[in-house]
Amino acid sequence: MLRAILSLMLALLFRAAINGEEITIVVNETAGLYRGNFPVNAAYNWPEPVVRDRQFKLLQNGKIIPAQFQPVQAGDKIQQFEVDFRATLAPYASAEFTIKPVEQSDVIEPIRGFQLQKYDQGMRLINDPYLHWRIDNHLKGVLDEFQFGKSDFWDPQDSALVLKLADGSQVKVTGNEKGDLKVLKTGPWAVQFNYSLDARQLGLRKVKSNVTLSFDVSRSWVRVDWRVDDPAREVKALAVPMKIKLSEPSRQNPTLIDFGTTTQIYSSLSGSQSAELRANYDYFPREPKYVWEVLKQDGNKMRQLAVGRQQSGERSLPEGWAHIMDSRKCLALAVDKFGQDANDVIRLAADGRFYLQRTPVDRGRLRTGKYIQLRYWLHFVFNPQEVSAATSPQSMKTPLEVHLK
Numbered sequence: 464m465l466r467a468i469l470s471l472m473l474a475l476l477f478r479a480a481i482n483g484e485e486i487t488i489v490v491n492e493t494a495g496l497y498r499g500n501f502p503v504n505a506a507y508n509w510p511e512p513v514v515r516d517r518q519f520k521l522l523q524n525g526k527i528i529p530a531q532f533q534p535v536q537a538g539d540k541i542q543q544f545e546v547d548f549r550a551t552l553a554p555y556a557s558a559e560f561t562i563k564p565v566e567q568s569d570v571i572e573p574i575r576g577f578q579l580q581k582y583d584q585g586m587r588l589i590n591d592p593y594l595h596w597r598i599d600n601h602l603k604g605v606l607d608e609f610q611f612g613k614s615d616f617w618d619p620q621d622s623a624l625v626l627k628l629a630d631g632s633q634v635k636v637t638g639n640e641k642g643d644l645k646v647l648k649t650g651p652w653a654v655q656f657n658y659s660l661d662a663r664q665l666g667l668r669k670v671k672s673n674v675t676l677s678f679d680v681s682r683s684w685v686r687v688d689w690r691v692d693d694p695a696r697e698v699k700a701l702a703v704p705m706k707i708k709l710s711e712p713s714r715q716n717p718t719l720i721d722f723g724t725t726t727q728i729y730s731s732l733s734g735s736q737s738a739e740l741r742a743n744y745d746y747f748p749r750e751p752k753y754v755w756e757v758l759k760q761d762g763n764k765m766r767q768l769a770v771g772r773q774q775s776g777e778r779s780l781p782e783g784w785a786h787i788m789d790s791r792k793c794l795a796l797a798v799d800k801f802g803q804d805a806n807d808v809i810r811l812a813a814d815g816r817f818y819l820q821r822t823p824v825d826r827g828r829l830r831t832g833k834y835i836q837l838r839y840w841l842h843f844v845f846n847p848q849e850v851s852a853a854t855s856p857q858s859m860k861t862p863l864e865v866h867l868k
Contacts, residue, residue, distance in 0.1 A: 486562040487868035492552040494861040499853065500549045502679040504653065505865045507562065512540035518565040521548055523558065529574045531652040547653040549681060550863060559868065576651035576680035585644060588654055590680055602658040602674060603638040605705065609843060611683060614792055616843050621706035621816060624674065624689060626665070629699045634665055636672045652680045669695045682854060684795075684842035691835045700822040701837050709789040709815035718789060718813045719846075723782035723797075723856055728757045728769045732813035736761045738768070739810035742781055742802025744824050755781040755802065784856035786848060787811045793846040797856045799838035 488505050492498055509517075515538070521530035530548040534541050550558055565571060580587040585607060588596040597608035604619025624636040641664035647655040656676045662669050671692040676685055691698055712718040712733045721729035722740040730738055738759040743752060757768040771779055783801020787794050798819060801807050810818040821837045840859045845851040 484563060488546075488560045488562065489557060489866055489868050490550050490552065490560065491557045491864040491866075492555055493864050494857060495554045496855065496858050496861070497554055498550065498552045498858065498863060500551055500681055501854070501858070501863055502547065502653075502681055503550045503863055503865060504545060504547050505867070506535065506543070506545050507867060509542045509544065512542050513564075515539055515541055518571075519544070519546070519562050520565050520569055520571060521546060522561045522563065527569065527571065528560075529572065529652075531574065531650040533648055533650055545648070547650070547679075552863070574651050577649075577654050577678070579646070579649050579654060586646070586656065588678060594683055596678065596685070598644060598656055598676065599638075600644045601638055601640050601642060602636070602644060605637055605676075605687065605703075606685065606841075611843055611845075614845075616707055616792060616794070618706040618708050618815070621704065623704055624672075625702040625704065626667075626670070626672070626691065626698050627700040627702050627820075628667075628697055633702075634667065636660060636665070636674065639664060647675065654678045667697055669693070670697055682842070683844060684840050684854075684859065686838065686840050689837045692833060693835060694833045698835060700820055701835055703819040703837070703839070705817055705819075705841075707787065707792065707794045707815045707817070707843075709787070709792060712789070712813040716790060718787060718811075718815070720788075720811045721786045722757055722809065723784035724755055724757065724769060725771055725779050725781060726769075730759060730768060732759075732811070734761075734813060737810060737812040737816075739808055739818075740781060740783070740785065742783065742805075742807040744802055744804060744806050754779060782857065782860070783807065783809070784860065785809050785811060785817075786856075787815065787817055788846045788848070789815075791846055793844050793848045793851070795840075795842035795844060795848060795852060795856050795859070797840045797842070797860045799860060 486507050490503055515534055519532050520527050530546050533545050535545050536543045552558055576590060578589045585600040586598045593612050595610040599607040604622040605624060606617050607619050609617040626634040626636060639660055642658055642660040645657045647657045658674045660672045662671060673690045675688040678685055709718055714733050717731035717733040719731055720738055721727055732738060741756045743754060753770045753772055755771040758765055759768050780802050784797040798807060805824055806822040808820040819839060823835055842859060
């Protein structure tokens with residue numbers, strides 16, 4: 464009898480563990496950087512279906528902390544959710560967070576942040592009193608507007624996403640009225656938009672373009688994820704011309720720039736000058752070459768400012784970020800996996816124009832023949848960025864690592 468009771472108790476405990484009254488999230492800092500109030504996103508499956516409006520709470524060391532929960536599937540009863548929250552971690556530190564259902568006795572403080580508003584041409588994303596974003600229904604200009612306080616940062620007329628085709632022609636993705644902006648996620652802390660075009664809408668054979676814009680209330684940045692499915696290899700490169708509104712440069716007040724290579728390289732630009740960071744990828748190098756180069760152009764003259772030579776058996780890749788700024792405004796730009804399996808370029812010009820290009824190399828050998836991906840961040844801050852930015856480009860490029868325990 465006692466054995467039967469013990470067996471029943473164990474069975475009930477096992478069932479409780481399977482059905483789950485909690486889920487533990489482990490967050491790791493892996494880049495050796497201090498993270499203060501850093502954004503964290505985690506997806507999880509609740510062990511059994513629950514009603515769509517089931518409320519959850521997030522705890523750290525038994526204390527409820529602010530978090531945004533959102534279901535990520537359709538239906539009245541669902542299991543798949545996402546949670547967005549903040550974590551503060553020392554370099555290489557870890558922390559655990561627990562998700563539990565909300566109980567009647569719990570006091571959950573409402574969190575404030577983003578307001579999402581529709582207007583005739585698209586969406587407004589407002590984080591009062593300082594940050595105001597505007598996104599066109601057809602993703603014209605990538606962003607339609609960004610204002611930080613009284614400062615207007617963005618020029619949509621000179622900003623786009625462009626497919627450079629193998630036959631030498633170009634197809635602009637942004638501004639295509641055959642596609643429509645969709646809201647993937649909405650909440651006070653995290654918002655995502657999506658813009659998708661298929662081959663027919665692009666006038667191509669098999670290419671499909673998918674763009675996701677991700678915003679976090681604790682940072683003045685947008686993360687752009689651009690994936691191009693290209694099974695017929697019609698696309699040679701992804702190009703992103705953009706422009707930030709800066710004061711007119713002069714020799715006395717030039718545009719200031721710096722690049723994140725294996726160190727930091729800085730310079731100044733005036734007139735028609737430009738500079739660029741190139742990552743020169745070569746899968747099977749036949750001879751030593753520069754893995755990365757920083758070059759400065761003035762008229763028809765181009766000179767190297769810095770280079771990184773490839774050593775036998777090693778690849779010292781550049782970090783792949785840049786700043787461009789005038790005396791007040793600054794843009795921090797970072798590119799994920801810069802030079803890892805492509806020839807990548809970041810080009811900055813004195814007048815505030817900047818340009819990204821990703822040209823995949825040997826897609827068949829690298830097993831990426833069917834798609835091309837480009838993830839980059841645009842972080843709008845003020846000069847000096849050491850004072851105004853809460854996050855370094857290195858932190859932006861290395862989000863916290865998250866897994867379920």
